[in-house]
Amino acid sequence: MKLYIVVNVDWFFLSHRLPVALAAQKAGWDVTIVTADTGRLKEIEAAGLRAINLPMSRSGMNPVQELKALWFMYRLYGRETPDVVHHVGVKAILWGTLAAKFAKVHGVVNAISGLGGFFAEDNQSLLSKILPLVLRFSHHRQNLLVIFQNQEDRQLYLNHHIIKDSQARMIKGSGVDLQEYAYTPEPQNGKIIILLTARMIAEKGVFVLTDAAERLRDAYEDQLEFWIAGGLDDHPDAITLAQLEAVCDGHYIQWLGRREDVKKLLQQCHIFAFPSYYMEGLPKSLIEACAIGRPIVTTDNIGCRDVVTDGVNGYLVPVKDSQALAEKIQLLVDHPDLRHEMGLASRKVAEQHFSLDTVIQDHLTIYQELIS
Numbered sequence: 001m002k003l004y005i006v007v008n009v010d011w012f013f014l015s016h017r018l019p020v021a022l023a024a025q026k027a028g029w030d031v032t033i034v035t036a037d038t039g040r041l042k043e044i045e046a047a048g049l050r051a052i053n054l055p056m057s058r059s060g061m062n063p064v065q066e067l068k069a070l071w072f073m074y075r076l077y078g079r080e081t082p083d084v085v086h087h088v089g090v091k092a093i094l095w096g097t098l099a100a101k102f103a104k105v106h107g108v109v110n111a112i113s114g115l116g117g118f119f120a121e122d123n124q125s126l127l128s129k130i131l132p133l134v135l136r137f138s139h140h141r142q143n144l145l146v147i148f149q150n151q152e153d154r155q156l157y158l159n160h161h162i163i164k165d166s167q168a169r170m171i172k173g174s175g176v177d178l179q180e181y182a183y184t185p186e187p188q189n190g191k192i193i194i195l196l197t198a199r200m201i202a203e204k205g206v207f208v209l210t211d212a213a214e215r216l217r218d219a220y221e222d223q224l225e226f227w228i229a230g231g232l233d234d235h236p237d238a239i240t241l242a243q244l245e246a247v248c249d250g251h252y253i254q255w256l257g258r259r260e261d262v263k264k265l266l267q268q269c270h271i272f273a274f275p276s277y278y279m280e281g282l283p284k285s286l287i288e289a290c291a292i293g294r295p296i297v298t299t300d301n302i303g304c305r306d307v308v309t310d311g312v313n314g315y316l317v318p319v320k321d322s323q324a325l326a327e328k329i330q331l332l333v334d335h336p337d338l339r340h341e342m343g344l345a346s347r348k349v350a351e352q353h354f355s356l357d358t359v360i361q362d363h364l365t366i367y368q369e370l371i372s
Helices: 010-016 016-028 041-046 063-080 090-102 126-139 152-158 207-220 241-247 262-268 284-292 324-336 334-351 356-371
Strands: 002-009 030-036 050-053 084-088 107-114 144-148 168-170 192-197 224-229 252-255 271-276 296-299 313-319
Touching: 002 010, 002 090, 010 016, 010 030, 010 041, 010 084, 016 030, 016 356, 030 041, 030 063, 030 241, 041 050, 063 090, 084 090, 084 356, 090 107, 090 126, 107 356, 126 252, 144 152, 144 356, 152 168, 192 207, 192 262, 207 224, 207 241, 207 324, 224 262, 241 252, 262 284, 271 284, 271 324, 284 296, 284 334, 296 324, 313 324, 324 334
Parallel strands: 002 030, 002 084, 030 050, 084 107, 107 144, 144 168, 192 224, 192 271, 224 252, 271 296, 296 313
Antiparallel strands: none
């Protein structure tokens, strides 16, 4: 049984899908990873998986390059005849599902890990208008399932008549290893740390957080530090180094760059802030913050509200509202008992909904369903 997992870019596969691939291999699947190589393809191979470089730009819109990606996947599927293809990410789904239909791949599962800006109401690009039509055509076939991480994305697909309700499956995010990300009490000494981990694009709410920090500076500069962790991105709306340096002073507000020790940062922080207004799936950063046991301040936005219950394990604030964000952060800063209570509630949420073991088993069940 051949399983091909197709992901837009190698680092996303490593951070979000590697455990599923390894579990499928252990269960008897012949697993191949098809992903764009940014220099980390060798890490996938070192994990014992076959890897193929995918010639596709994650954010580019050059029509010739996009057609080349479609042609590459069509030829690959036709030549190697996988039994099941698992596409992750909008562009992998867009072209991969078409290629699978033309190549007559037996089973297809598409994982919606956030629709980005493609379905945003203010997106007037040609691709955003064509996308639902192409998806409707490519998804009209037997033996195709779609994994959603939140109900809003599922409803968008149903509203656009891309799939039938019987084709939808729900898996809440990519999961977290609850033993590796064990509950950790907040530090008792030093300044109170407010942490954001995200790709450095504006829609993740980076500047909303820095503005909230400035609103608190006069009263709290000696008590707080705001840490922003995440690498520069190739997204069209990526934040530049100059923009980050303009809002981060290196002391009160610090940009930490791309970090591999996210778990350690979570253990060192007191509050996790994630003021995203991106069309999220179900953010892994929020799941990990839950597992460590941190109160979360995030937006009442797609994906984010699936992790936080307002007033229970954190707070939901309106999108792009730095004043509301500052007020909730201040409330948690001033009340350590509340931080402790909400942190315990976050851990409970992670245990109930976000176990990596459950996520892996749900994927294996779907793969088996497609070949039965």
